[in-house]
Amino acid sequence: MQRIGKTVWKRLKANRQTLLWIVISFATLLIAWQVASMLSQGRVQIPAPLEVFEAFFRSMTVPIGKNTILEHAGISLWRVLLGFVVASVIGMAIGILMGVSPKAHAVINPLFEFVRPIPPIAWIPLSILWFGLGSSNKIFIIFLASFTYVTINSYEGARNVDPKLIGAARMLGASRRRVFTHVIFPSSVPYIFAGLQIALSVSWAAEVAAEIIYSQNGVGWIITMGMNNGNITQIMVGMIAIGVIGYLLSTLMRVVEGRLCRWNRQET
Amino acid sequence: MDRPVKVKVDHLVKKFDELLVLDDISFSVKQGEFLCIVGPTGCGKTTFLNSLTGLYDITGGSITIDGEPVDLKKHRVAYIFQEYSTMPWLTVEQNVQFALNLKREKAEKAKKQAEKYMELVGLTEFRDYYPDQLSASMLQRVVIARAFATEPELLLMDEPYGQLDTELRYRLENELLNLWRQSGTTVIFITHNIEEAVYLGERILVLSNKPTTIKKEIANRLPMPRDIAAPEFIELRNQVTELIKWW
Ligand SMILES: Nc1ncnc2c1ncn2[C@@H]1O[C@H](COP(=O)(O)OP(=O)(O)OP(=O)(O)O)[C@@H](O)[C@H]1O
Numbered sequence: 001m002q003r004i005g006k007t008v009w010k011r012l013k014a015n016r017q018t019l020l021w022i023v024i025s026f027a028t029l030l031i032a033w034q035v036a037s038m039l040s041q042g043r044v045q046i047p048a049p050l051e052v053f054e055a056f057f058r059s060m061t062v063p064i065g066k067n068t069i070l071e072h073a074g075i076s077l078w079r080v081l082l083g084f085v086v087a088s089v090i091g092m093a094i095g096i097l098m099g100v101s102p103k104a105h106a107v108i109n110p111l112f113e114f115v116r117p118i119p120p121i122a123w124i125p126l127s128i129l130w131f132g133l134g135s136s137n138k139i140f141i142i143f144l145a146s147f148t149y150v151t152i153n154s155y156e157g158a159r160n161v162d163p164k165l166i167g168a169a170r171m172l173g174a175s176r177r178r179v180f181t182h183v184i185f186p187s188s189v190p191y192i193f194a195g196l197q198i199a200l201s202v203s204w205a206a207e208v209a210a211e212i213i214y215s216q217n218g219v220g221w222i223i224t225m226g227m228n229n230g231n232i233t234q235i236m237v238g239m240i241a242i243g244v245i246g247y248l249l250s251t252l253m254r255v256v257e258g259r260l261c262r263w264n265r266q267e268t
Numbered sequence: 269m270d271r272p273v274k275v276k277v278d279h280l281v282k283k284f285d286e287l288l289v290l291d292d293i294s295f296s297v298k299q300g301e302f303l304c305i306v307g308p309t310g311c312g313k314t315t316f317l318n319s320l321t322g323l324y325d326i327t328g329g330s331i332t333i334d335g336e337p338v339d340l341k342k343h344r345v346a347y348i349f350q351e352y353s354t355m356p357w358l359t360v361e362q363n364v365q366f367a368l369n370l371k372r373e374k375a376e377k378a379k380k381q382a383e384k385y386m387e388l389v390g391l392t393e394f395r396d397y398y399p400d401q402l403s404a405s406m407l408q409r410v411v412i413a414r415a416f417a418t419e420p421e422l423l424l425m426d427e428p429y430g431q432l433d434t435e436l437r438y439r440l441e442n443e444l445l446n447l448w449r450q451s452g453t454t455v456i457f458i459t460h461n462i463e464e465a466v467y468l469g470e471r472i473l474v475l476s477n478k479p480t481t482i483k484k485e486i487a488n489r490l491p492m493p494r495d496i497a498a499p500e501f502i503e504l505r506n507q508v509t510e511l512i513k514w515w
């Protein structure tokens with residue numbers, strides 16, 4: 001967390017101009033929001049920014065339902081983590097296998113192309129019937145959401161390994177296995193990482209969607225509860241939490257990528 | 269000059285389907301010798317090295333190292349390709365160590381070897397750079413250091429300096445000669461640059477057009493370091509050029 005903070009800060013400092021524009025854009029948003037909430041008095045309900053932020057920070061100590069907002073976020077993130085990790089491991093294995101073996105690609109890819117266009121949320125009903133109402137159905141949805149991206153990118157990565165490098169490794173005495181561990185895998189890392197990055201944000205979106213449809217906790221549930229109780233402030237609190245977490249997740253991935261793929265800088 | 273035979277190429281024939289590329293080639297390279305092969309574009313120079321290292325199956329004849337069929341697990345052969353083949357995700361130092369890590373050499377030894385050869389090719393201060401931060405000549409040096417770090421008994425080089433400008437080429441050629449002298453390794457060096465062949469080789473094989481045969485074998489007894497402006501050098505260069513005119 002500290003590292004993310006540092007990177008963000010460094011980036012901002014490196015570009016004061018950008019910082020200025022960010023401040024201006026948020027200030028504009030807040031002013032517009034404030035004006036809208038004042039004008040809307042008595043018609044639709046738009047709570048004022050201060051009210052929402054106050055509720056947001058209050059919810060860190062005062063529970064919404066059974067849990068504080070941090071606990072809800074933790075619950076949601078835990079599910080995302082499980083689904084994402086399982087999908088990443090399996091996705092990488094299958095993707096790389098397809099990349100190195102045309103036969104595997106010929107067999108797996110058609111299935112893949114068939115399943116891919118079905119958006120993850122379309123699986124929610126089936127998933128609830130198969131896995132019940134608890135966490136497992138959401139983990140399954142997250143798995144489906146991230147699996148495709150990781151697989152496709154790992155496949156692309158393994159397929160695009162420069163054959164000259166494989167040749168060079170063989171000439172230096174590498175066995176097939178070492179060619180895999182010392183050339184094919186490391187050279188695929190940037191592709192794989194791009195896949196992981198998309199997968200994680202898609203996972204987060206899928207988790208929220210699954211929670212909104214049916215859940216007993218988590219940040220998506222905060223929104224649904226807000227809607228059911230006509231509590232617009234609570235809805236907005238939930239949305240802010242979703243946005244902030246989404247942002248943190250993608251920044252985290254960018255930082256990790258920056259460390260792992262230092263050699264590939266120019267492509268990111 | 270009674271060195272044992274290191275590499276023996278015996279009636280080598282290589283076809284790609286119906287395309288006859290190497291047509292009955294025989295020659296041998298002595299232990300510790302520096303052999304240059306020149307030949308026109310597309311005559312099969314790369315094909316020859318690929319056949320030697322087993323990247324291609326040969327159609328006929330045989331290639332042996334120390335009288336045995338080539339086995340990359342056993343014979344320490346280093347092959348430097350026409351294109352740069354540094355691993356982009358590794359630093360200079362890690363690239364130089366690459367082959368040693370592949371062979372599960374002890375980390376300490378790998379480090380020492382890398383140190384030595386980085387020093388020899390003048391890359392020590394760039395050890396933490398990644399390939400995309402290096403110039404073409406530095407990349408080729410990394411590849412050369414990586415090859416020498418394995419202490420090869422046979423070094424194969426396929427127009428390694430073809431893409432460099434003249435000055436850099438001279439420097440790398442001299443570096444190569446130094447490494448060769450220090451290590452005593454056997455070198456087969458392919459080029460289409462006649463001056464380069466005359467500057468480096470103890471012997472020069474001139475190949476013909478496809479289907480490729482050996483047109484002429486020239487011993488080069490000029491003492492090293494050679495002076496490219498000396499009359500003997502120019503004479504030998506012209507002699508090779510004459511042969512090549514008929515390509
Ligand atoms: N894998 C292959 N399959 C089919 N034909 C090939 C293959 N490799 C090389 N050839 C053919 O063999 C001939 C010799 O090619 P090779 O690359 O060995 O030439 P070269 O002497 O190295 O040329 P250059 O000077 O351009 O490097 C060419 O006609 C080429 O088209």
Ligand SMILES: [Mg+2]
Nearest residue numbers: 313314315350
């Ligand atoms: Mg060639």
